[in-house]
Amino acid sequence: MPLMPVVLWTDALLYLLLVLLGGFAWHAARHEHLRAPWRRVARSRIGVVTLVVLGCYLLVAVLDSVHLRLRLADPPGATSAETRYSPEVLSLLDLALDGLRSQSEKTYSAPFATHLYVKEAIELPDGRVLRDYPRLVHGGAHLDDPDARGLDILWRGLLGALLGLALWGAILFALSAALARRRGIAPALMRARIKAGRTEVPWRAALLTLGLILALVGAVALLAGHYHVLGTDKVGEDVLYQALKSVRTGLLIGTLTTLVMLPAALLLGIMAGYFRGWVDDLIQYLYTTLNAIPGVLLIAAAVLMLQVYMSNHAEDFASLVERADLRLLFLCLILGVTSWTGLCRLLRGETLKLRESDYVQAASALGVGHFTIIGRHILPNVMHIVLITLVLDFSGLVLAEAVLSYVNIGVDPTMNSWGNMINGARLELAREPVVWWSLSAAFVFMFTLVLAANLFADVVRDAFDPRLRGAA
Amino acid sequence: MSAYILRRLLYAIPILIGVNLLTFVLFFVVNSPDDMARMHLGEKRVTAEAVAAWKADHGYDKPMLYNAEAEGLGRLTETIFFDKSVRLFVFDFGSSDDGRDIGRDIAQRMWPSLAIALPVLLVGLAFNISYALFIVFFRATYVDLASVVLLVTMMSISGLFYIIGGQFLLGKLFQLVPISGYDTGLAGLKFLVLPVIVGVIGGIGAGTRWYRTLFLEEIGRDYVRTARAKGLGERLVLFRHVLRNALIPILTGVVVVLPLLFMGSLITESFFAIPGLGSYTIDAISNQDFAIVRSMVFLGAVLYILGLILTDISYTLADPRVRLQ
Numbered sequence: 001m002p003l004m005p006v007v008l009w010t011d012a013l014l015y016l017l018l019v020l021l022g023g024f025a026w027h028a029a030r031h032e033h034l035r036a037p038w039r040r041v042a043r044s045r046i047g048v049v050t051l052v053v054l055g056c057y058l059l060v061a062v063l064d065s066v067h068l069r070l071r072l073a074d075p076p077g078a079t080s081a082e083t084r085y086s087p088e089v090l091s092l093l094d095l096a097l098d099g100l101r102s103q104s105e106k107t108y109s110a111p112f113a114t115h116l117y118v119k120e121a122i123e124l125p126d127g128r129v130l131r132d133y134p135r136l137v138h139g140g141a142h143l144d145d146p147d148a149r150g151l152d153i154l155w156r157g158l159l160g161a162l163l164g165l166a167l168w169g170a171i172l173f174a175l176s177a178a179l180a181r182r183r184g185i186a187p188a189l190m191r192a193r194i195k196a197g198r199t200e201v202p203w204r205a206a207l208l209t210l211g212l213i214l215a216l217v218g219a220v221a222l223l224a225g226h227y228h229v230l231g232t233d234k235v236g237e238d239v240l241y242q243a244l245k246s247v248r249t250g251l252l253i254g255t256l257t258t259l260v261m262l263p264a265a266l267l268l269g270i271m272a273g274y275f276r277g278w279v280d281d282l283i284q285y286l287y288t289t290l291n292a293i294p295g296v297l298l299i300a301a302a303v304l305m306l307q308v309y310m311s312n313h314a315e316d317f318a319s320l321v322e323r324a325d326l327r328l329l330f331l332c333l334i335l336g337v338t339s340w341t342g343l344c345r346l347l348r349g350e351t352l353k354l355r356e357s358d359y360v361q362a363a364s365a366l367g368v369g370h371f372t373i374i375g376r377h378i379l380p381n382v383m384h385i386v387l388i389t390l391v392l393d394f395s396g397l398v399l400a401e402a403v404l405s406y407v408n409i410g411v412d413p414t415m416n417s418w419g420n421m422i423n424g425a426r427l428e429l430a431r432e433p434v435v436w437w438s439l440s441a442a443f444v445f446m447f448t449l450v451l452a453a454n455l456f457a458d459v460v461r462d463a464f465d466p467r468l469r470g471a472a
Numbered sequence: 473m474s475a476y477i478l479r480r481l482l483y484a485i486p487i488l489i490g491v492n493l494l495t496f497v498l499f500f501v502v503n504s505p506d507d508m509a510r511m512h513l514g515e516k517r518v519t520a521e522a523v524a525a526w527k528a529d530h531g532y533d534k535p536m537l538y539n540a541e542a543e544g545l546g547r548l549t550e551t552i553f554f555d556k557s558v559r560l561f562v563f564d565f566g567s568s569d570d571g572r573d574i575g576r577d578i579a580q581r582m583w584p585s586l587a588i589a590l591p592v593l594l595v596g597l598a599f600n601i602s603y604a605l606f607i608v609f610f611r612a613t614y615v616d617l618a619s620v621v622l623l624v625t626m627m628s629i630s631g632l633f634y635i636i637g638g639q640f641l642l643g644k645l646f647q648l649v650p651i652s653g654y655d656t657g658l659a660g661l662k663f664l665v666l667p668v669i670v671g672v673i674g675g676i677g678a679g680t681r682w683y684r685t686l687f688l689e690e691i692g693r694d695y696v697r698t699a700r701a702k703g704l705g706e707r708l709v710l711f712r713h714v715l716r717n718a719l720i721p722i723l724t725g726v727v728v729v730l731p732l733l734f735m736g737s738l739i740t741e742s743f744f745a746i747p748g749l750g751s752y753t754i755d756a757i758s759n760q761d762f763a764i765v766r767s768m769v770f771l772g773a774v775l776y777i778l779g780l781i782l783t784d785i786s787y788t789l790a791d792p793r794v795r796l797q
Contacts, residue, residue, distance in 0.1 A: 285486065286490075292487055292488075292491055293769055293773050293776075294732070294769075297768055300753070301495065301498055304760055307760070399630050403738075407757065408758055429640045429644065447630075451624065451628040455624065458624075
């Protein structure tokens with residue numbers, strides 16, 4: 001085998017999440033009452049535009065969650081039949097961005113720069129030594145005359161954008177053909193409808209967003225081979241690569257946290273509301289106690305303890321990547337512990353209401369057992385609350401990651417994350433000239449994700465439960 | 473009323489015991505004092521004697537819960553649990569790992585925290601309520617739409633960027649105020665301007681949006697229709713009726729955070745080098761000073777519970793329909 005797949009813990013959980021989402025979608029598609037709110041989401045223009053943006057982020061995160069180790073070339077004269085694998089754990093995204101990953105410079109360089117940010121002693125061919133900005137090893141290395149790079153950038157950017165748009169055109173045709181076939185009309189008529197914006201699902205808005213993204217991605221893809229589009233950081237790593245790698249961290253924190261707290265919140269919330277009495281008292285006591293501790297402090301205390309544990313049991317972790325991965329998982333867990341109480345309280349309240357409803361009363365009069373009632377009548381009717389919480393909490397968790405990493409109680413310092421990028425760049429604005437690109441990259445990537453998530457959350461909330469509007 | 477408060481205070485005791493047990497488990501059972509000693513001493517100097525000496529220095533050399541060697545009551549009091557956890561109930565925080573009295577540090581450092589947090593709360597509240605009223609006055613117009621877009625955008629920006637941006641613009645580019653620092657008295661005023669501005673701006677997005685929904689909810693009620701039917705102008709309706717009724721949920725939200733203002737903000741204080749409790753906690757986290765982190769967890773829980781009790785009391789004062797029993 002040329003490669004050996006590696007499944008990290010968070011990878012496995014992300015796959016589980018995707019399977020759950022897929023299963024839920026399959027189930028919802030078969031039940032009209034579950035499909036109706038999603039149709040409302042799909043008919044909202046903001047809903048589909050943000051879905052396209054979130055889908056792009058998800059694609060990057062999924063690509064970055066398939067890990068593997070490459071096979072090493074056999075050393076000459078090797079006799080053993082054992083195949084050896086590189087100790088470095090890579091993801092599909094790393095392989096796709098191989099150029100960005102390996103093309104590092106010495107230190108800072110500005111976006112599209114051809115020269116380093118700091119002066120160095122350069123030895124001229126005639127033996128004299130000059131202090132000047134040296135040329136970059138990779139950025140703009142193909143240019144003979146670095147001052148003429150403007151035209152080169154423009155040309156490559158335009159070509160890339162055109163390639164992106166060509167791909168977009170193909171998608172447009174395929175989509176309109178598929179849609180036309182389902183409705184039994186001519187593809188040209190379908191295209192005309194999309195263009196005029198006369199479709200139920202606002203395809204025009206979705207496709208315009210997709211076109212914009214594809215053109216941008218195409219331009220950046222062609223440029224990234226020859227320039228550092230977003231510059232390089234202090235140790236010369238490409239900032240674009242860092243920002244893209246951070247997508248996975250942000251998305252995982254935003255989703256896995258809710259996923260890992262879900263079993264506890266569901267079980268305890270429904271039990272408290274259904275059984276009432278001392279069960280309710282006990283569970284309420286539990287979440288009031290946890291709530292009483294300020295979240296940041298609980299996280300700090302737990303992460304400190306984890307650090308002690310990890311430094312005393314260093315031999316338990318096979319590699320740095322695994323160690324960072326377990327720390328990420330633990331961070332999700334502890335964030336989940338601090339945030340499940342809100343959901344638990346909502347579920348308790350809803351269950352209290354549901355258990356008085358006629359159908360639950362009827363079921364219990366007919367002698368149906370408690371757990372069947374919970375599983376069949378209560379659980380399906382509180383799922384919309386779970387879904388809304390999942391979507392609403394997402395953006396807050398992504399923002400929290402940055403803050404926690406800044407305080408050094410977030411993800412592992414070796415892991416790419418927007419918080420670590422900001423943390424590493426905190427003193428760069430004080431330099432002269434200002435090093436602005438690391439911060440800006442982290443800002444743009446994070447802002448786009450959080451804005452899309454916030455807008456999407458509003459649409460989902462309105463579609464599922466208009467009464468909850470503004471409740472969060 | 474006083475019976476109710478008394479009952480709430482009694483109810484706080486089991487919660488504090490729970491918090492205490494939780495931190496005890498977190499700090500002493502998950503990782504034994506031996507682990508902490510090894511961590512503090514570093515790899516090279518770990519010998520059995522060094523670990524024992526470190527534990528003796530910091531008072532971790534006793535049994536966890538039950539001391540079989542001691543006499544009488546000492547069996548329970550000569551333990552780590554009593555020494556480190558039970559003493560917190562009388563606000564005896566003990567000393568930090570570098571030997572300073574934590575209680576005195578906290579008493580000293582809570583005032584700078586308050587000096588930042590209180591103005592942020594008050595100015596933010598005034599601004600957010602006025603802005604939300606303004607939006608509601610122009611509801612369902614382009615002013616409303618543009619404002620909501622602005623608020624969602626502001627909500628989506630990480631608080632770190634408000635601080636970094638504020639320091640860069642006001643501090644470095646225009647050089648209006650010092651970038652960071654702190655001083656007591658009037659001289660300290662110039663240091664407070666930037667953190668307060670940044671804190672207020674950072675809270676506008678979520679705050680104003682929340683107040684807007686509150687006001688919009690009230691505006692659909694019957695009493696508002698009655699007021700309009702009587703012929704009251706829109707301004708009178710908004711200020712005399714809607715604002716007053718919407719103030720009840722706003723009040724609840726504010727009172728619950730009042731005691732926590734003493735704790736300060738971790739991020740703001742570390743960015744602006746303010747010697748408050750927030751930066752105290754951050755320093756403790758980065759120095760891995762468990763005694764301080766433990767004290768702050770307990771203090772935070774006490775203040776939170778205090779906030780809940782104050783909320784209930786303020787509720788009865790603001791809304792005569794609510795009766796505590």
